[in-house]
Amino acid sequence: xxxxxxxxEYRYKKVEQEISKHIHxxxxxxxxxxxxxxxxxxxLKVSISTVSxxxxxxxxxxxxxxxxxxxYFVRSEFRKIPTPIVKPATMLEPHTVTKNKLIQTALETxxxxxxxxxxxxxxxxxxxxxxHLAKIMTAVVKENPALSMEYESIAGNLQLRRQIxxxxxxxxxxxxxxxxxxxxGAMEALYISLRSLTxxxxxxxxxxxxxxxxxxxxxxLGLRALEIPSCPKNGINTEELAAAVKKxxxxxxxxxxNFNNPDGGLTPDDAKKEIVKLLAEKxxxxxxxxxxxxxxxxxxxxxxxxxxxxKGGVLLCSSFSKTISPGYRIGWLAPGRFLDKAMEIxxxxxxxxxxxxxxxTARYLKDAHFDRHLKKLRLAMKxxxxxxxxxxxxxxPKGTKVTDPKGGSVLWVELPAGTDGVKLxxxxxxxxxxxxxxxxxxxxxxxxxxxxxxxxSPWSDAIQNGIKRLGELALx
Amino acid sequence: xxxxxxxxEYRYKKVEQEISKHIHxxxxxxxxxxxxxxxxxxxLKVSISTVSxxxxxxxxxxxxxxxxxxxYFVRSEFRKIPTPIVKPATMLEPHTVTKNKLIQTALETxxxxxxxxxxxxxxxxxxxxxxHLAKIMTAVVKENPALSMEYESIAGNLQLRRQIxxxxxxxxxxxxxxxxxxxxGAMEALYISLRSLTxxxxxxxxxxxxxxxxxxxxxxLGLRALEIPSCPKNGINTEELAAAVKKxxxxxxxxxxNFNNPDGGLTPDDAKKEIVKLLAEKxxxxxxxxxxxxxxxxxxxxxxxxxxxxKGGVLLCSSFSKTISPGYRIGWLAPGRFLDKAMEIxxxxxxxxxxxxxxxTARYLKDAHFDRHLKKLRLAMKxxxxxxxxxxxxxxPKGTKVTDPKGGSVLWVELPAGTDGVKLxxxxxxxxxxxxxxxxxxxxxxxxxxxxxxxxSPWSDAIQNGIKRLGELALx
Numbered sequence: 001x002x003x004x005x006x007x008x009e010y011r012y013k014k015v016e017q018e019i020s021k022h023i024h025x026x027x028x029x030x031x032x033x034x035x036x037x038x039x040x041x042x043x044l045k046v047s048i049s050t051v052s053x054x055x056x057x058x059x060x061x062x063x064x065x066x067x068x069x070x071x072y073f074v075r076s077e078f079r080k081i082p083t084p085i086v087k088p089a090t091m092l093e094p095h096t097v098t099k100n101k102l103i104q105t106a107l108e109t110x111x112x113x114x115x116x117x118x119x120x121x122x123x124x125x126x127x128x129x130x131x132h133l134a135k136i137m138t139a140v141v142k143e144n145p146a147l148s149m150e151y152e153s154i155a156g157n158l159q160l161r162r163q164i165x166x167x168x169x170x171x172x173x174x175x176x177x178x179x180x181x182x183x184x185g186a187m188e189a190l191y192i193s194l195r196s197l198t199x200x201x202x203x204x205x206x207x208x209x210x211x212x213x214x215x216x217x218x219x220x221l222g223l224r225a226l227e228i229p230s231c232p233k234n235g236i237n238t239e240e241l242a243a244a245v246k247k248x249x250x251x252x253x254x255x256x257x258n259f260n261n262p263d264g265g266l267t268p269d270d271a272k273k274e275i276v277k278l279l280a281e282k283x284x285x286x287x288x289x290x291x292x293x294x295x296x297x298x299x300x301x302x303x304x305x306x307x308x309x310x311k312g313g314v315l316l317c318s319s320f321s322k323t324i325s326p327g328y329r330i331g332w333l334a335p336g337r338f339l340d341k342a343m344e345i346x347x348x349x350x351x352x353x354x355x356x357x358x359x360x361t362a363r364y365l366k367d368a369h370f371d372r373h374l375k376k377l378r379l380a381m382k383x384x385x386x387x388x389x390x391x392x393x394x395x396x397p398k399g400t401k402v403t404d405p406k407g408g409s410v411l412w413v414e415l416p417a418g419t420d421g422v423k424l425x426x427x428x429x430x431x432x433x434x435x436x437x438x439x440x441x442x443x444x445x446x447x448x449x450x451x452x453x454x455x456x457s458p459w460s461d462a463i464q465n466g467i468k469r470l471g472e473l474a475l476x
Numbered sequence: 477x478x479x480x481x482x483x484x485e486y487r488y489k490k491v492e493q494e495i496s497k498h499i500h501x502x503x504x505x506x507x508x509x510x511x512x513x514x515x516x517x518x519x520l521k522v523s524i525s526t527v528s529x530x531x532x533x534x535x536x537x538x539x540x541x542x543x544x545x546x547x548y549f550v551r552s553e554f555r556k557i558p559t560p561i562v563k564p565a566t567m568l569e570p571h572t573v574t575k576n577k578l579i580q581t582a583l584e585t586x587x588x589x590x591x592x593x594x595x596x597x598x599x600x601x602x603x604x605x606x607x608h609l610a611k612i613m614t615a616v617v618k619e620n621p622a623l624s625m626e627y628e629s630i631a632g633n634l635q636l637r638r639q640i641x642x643x644x645x646x647x648x649x650x651x652x653x654x655x656x657x658x659x660x661g662a663m664e665a666l667y668i669s670l671r672s673l674t675x676x677x678x679x680x681x682x683x684x685x686x687x688x689x690x691x692x693x694x695x696x697l698g699l700r701a702l703e704i705p706s707c708p709k710n711g712i713n714t715e716e717l718a719a720a721v722k723k724x725x726x727x728x729x730x731x732x733x734n735f736n737n738p739d740g741g742l743t744p745d746d747a748k749k750e751i752v753k754l755l756a757e758k759x760x761x762x763x764x765x766x767x768x769x770x771x772x773x774x775x776x777x778x779x780x781x782x783x784x785x786x787k788g789g790v791l792l793c794s795s796f797s798k799t800i801s802p803g804y805r806i807g808w809l810a811p812g813r814f815l816d817k818a819m820e821i822x823x824x825x826x827x828x829x830x831x832x833x834x835x836x837t838a839r840y841l842k843d844a845h846f847d848r849h850l851k852k853l854r855l856a857m858k859x860x861x862x863x864x865x866x867x868x869x870x871x872x873p874k875g876t877k878v879t880d881p882k883g884g885s886v887l888w889v890e891l892p893a894g895t896d897g898v899k900l901x902x903x904x905x906x907x908x909x910x911x912x913x914x915x916x917x918x919x920x921x922x923x924x925x926x927x928x929x930x931x932x933s934p935w936s937d938a939i940q941n942g943i944k945r946l947g948e949l950a951l952x
Contacts, residue, residue, distance in 0.1 A: 104820065107823065125626070128625050131621050134618070146606050148604070148609045148610070149604055152803065321627075328830055330830075344696060347689070347692065348692050349663070349667045351661055
């Protein structure tokens with residue numbers, strides 16, 4: 001364990017995270033004594049005051065306690081919280097998606113700004129470059145007053161596409177500006193992809209659980225869905241996928257390899273490579289959702305499926321909604337060999353995206369603010385998630401399990417068998433707490449005792465109390 | 477004829493327009509003497525200098541000539557240019573739409589900013605409130621820096637919807653904010669409407685000619701089209717429509733009653749009422765495109781189908797792209813009784829529109845700038861169109877016919893039989909002139925000797941020369 005020294009102000013947070021990770025992982029169990037300040041300082045090559053600051057924070061969070069003249073100990077009440085186990089893989093039957101009504105209700109709740117935002121996946125506004133973007137938008141409008149006067153091209157603003165192409169090197173995708181189109185968020189990228197690849201009645205493969213808006217789109221386009229189990233730890237199961245494409249006539253796969261919403265699963269890069277190869281052999285297009293790819297907690301950015309794509313069969317969908325601005329609605333699509341078809345669909349759906357927001361985003365990226373911002377955002381998201389996990393461990397009923405994602409901003413909570421996630425959702429809503437019930441993440445009767453919690457908002461008393469109250473409600 | 481006195485600076489233009497209208501209509505023929513300045517001044521109740529100014533302008537435009545000591549005469553070279561005649565109504569067979577490739581080429585040409593803009597339908601940027609909007613956007617961003625931070629609701633910004641609802645009184649529509657949703661231009665409104673009403677294979681009724689993007693959307697959604705003839709003078713033919721809905725199983729109609737693109741046809745309000753009644757009886761939804769409704773040249777705003785709708789069967793689509801800002805991509809949809817379905821489709825297509833452009837548009841409308849701006853815009857559009865008609869009359873081959881729309885911004889030109897509009901389109905493109913060939917406005921082999929010219933840009937030598945050159949090219 002060696003704490004990087006590149007970010008002074010956050011050093012104690014890294015110490016704090018490192019220790020809480022070991023507590024959550026069970027390396028340190030309730031009652032265990034922590035190393036002395038001096039010893040820890042020497043181990044981690046940080047100052048004693050940094051360690052002391054970290055210990056204080058851990059104590060505040062209820063993870064450890066100080067005993068007079070004895071030092072620091074893992075709190076005895078702290079119960080190690082296991083991560084959900086994926087049930088043995090069973091080949092599932094294709095389903096017609098019919099969950100739209102419940103999803104609609106969940107969506108309305110997520111959008112309800114009066115509720116405690118444990119349902120909204122976006123980072124809290126304090127974590128986004130709000131003022132910076134406002135400044136840039138003002139400058140952009142001043143320098144280009146005629147911005148409002150012209151339609152953007154169907155593919156979108158060239159400067160913006162160049163910036164995205166330039167950044168695609170990070171995830172190994174290596175896309176050029178010509179291979180990209182700007183979309184209204186990642187949602188439109190996904191919509192354009194599915195319209196390009198399928199027609200009503202077709203079967204698409206999705207992972208389970210999967211983001212409910214994907215299910216809603218699948219239902220809306222009259223498609224059928226085949227679910228293969230996804231695992232919070234290792235993401236998409238390659239064997240399951242191979243068996244499924246062998247057995248069924250699948251027209252497209254929709255997969256989120258990096259921090260799947262809701263279970264946070266990260267598919268290893270090796271598995272990604274294998275999946276791309278497998279699908280290329282079968283000539284099955286792969287729609288990749290990478291909206292959380294930039295919010296990784298580890299040292300390196302996870303790669304995309306697209307980065308292994310040699311035949312143009314991967315359609316990469318992403319956006320800046322989770323990292324810069326939800327309100328700008330700027331996403332993008334690298335549709336591989338389906339570019340012509342995708343452009344045609346964009347043209348007939350809404351012609352092109354708004355000009356000012358595209359240009360402001362391009363400028364923000366060009367001035368190299370993004371990397372610095374992302375670095376801070378990742379650290380904050382990691383910290384918030386750790387705090388939320390801890391509070392769940394302290395407050396939720398015995399038997400609760402919660403994921404331990406390596407990125408993203410959601411926790412997938414498995415409540416004790418028999419607990420009804422939908423009932424909890426409605427109860428929480430009545431008390432002003434917004435969450436999402438687990439069952440909207442599948443086409444089947446699954447995940448009824450699950451809920452998804454977003455840890456996107458900065459930790460606060462209100463959120464801590466909300467989690468506490470949820471724990472009580474789950475017991476009722 | 478009585479010239480209104482409410483707009484001093486444009487008074488002479490009204491005189492000028494009035495006279496040229498009579499020349500175009502054939503009321504005044506080549507060689508006819510115009511009334512003296514004094515007589516005209518007394519007739520129109522305007523000053524002699526106003527009439528003199530108007531006569532000078534008409535002379536500059538080549539419509540009239542002054543003969544020493546004799547007065548003003550209609551130029552003998554001036555050939556009265558007839559408007560196209562609609563062929564006898566024949567019931568058409570449903571068609572599968574397959575024109576996308578040619579339309580794609582036409583679209584690229586329209587978007588090519590290096591070409592003379594006789595293809596682009598939008599008003600020239602000089603005519604739009606560019607600076608004003610930029611100022612408002614700056615203020616909006618300054619006052620609401622957090623604008624970028626939140627998703628708008630699926631229905632869109634409430635302030636904007638309220639402004640649109642408030643303005644809907646003008647066209648008799650009387651929509652409330654709750655019945656409206658904001659879309660990415662009118663194109664998305666149309667897309668959402670068709671997705672709400674139809675499935676692949678369904679038959680939709682359109683008027684012929686119709687805007688090629690509608691055909692492209694119809695093709696893209698796998699629908700079939702039944703065309704009923706539209707007339708540049710009286711728009712949609714009610715009898716034809718009645719016969720069509722009786723004979724065929726039509727799932728939806730797409731109609732542009734106000735200044736149909738490309739033929740400029742205006743369906744009289746009485747006919748609108750009858751059509752709404754007829755379709756309501758048959759329970760056939762009517763998708764109404766009203767993007768040009770605000771650009772009327774007469775005294776009153778034409779009504780919408782929506783204004784006669786009592787059963788929620790009309791889905792009104794419109795936008796600010798032709799009046800305020802093409803680049804903001806702000807449109808709207810009043811989907812009547814299909815609101816729930818429409819919201820579901822919006823949610824699964826792109827969730828919501830960008831926040832800043834919505835808020836800026838709402839502010840622009842709220843500060844009551846719009847009506848003043850529209851008044852000027854209408855006058856300018858009318859003037860430009862008259863000048864273009866005149867130049868076509870002077871420069872195009874004998875046998876050419878051109879429409880005389882009462883609003884909008886396009887002229888529909890019927891070239892002498894045998895002239896190939898597509899060839900002319902490619903020839904013009906080579907010479908840097910952007911036009912649209914007539915055949916993209918129908919699913920059938922029709923309008924091959926037609927072209928559409930946009931008179932949206934302010935009159936200039938470049939445009940005058942472009943029209944002249946087109947006339948020469950049409951002869952080749």
